[in-house]
Amino acid sequence: MKTVTLEVNGMSCQHCVNSIEGALKQIGAEGKVHLSGGTVDVRYDEGKVTLQTIKETIEEQGYDVV
Secondary structure (H helix, E strand, O other): OEEEEEEEEOOOOHHHHHHHHHHHHHOOOEEEEEOOOOEEEEEEOOOOOOHHHHHHHHHHOOOEEO
């Protein structure tokens, strides 16, 4: 398993947390949103999902991965 921390703009509330963490779970990754720092810690299996897919999944929820 690999872990990466992504800087994500546009997160401000519990809905943002649920949206991102839920979307990541659907693609087989585990996400932990930190609203105060504007980051998302993502744990994933590189054999099952790519970092690019993770970024696209977050962006599809309406947030910007920096």
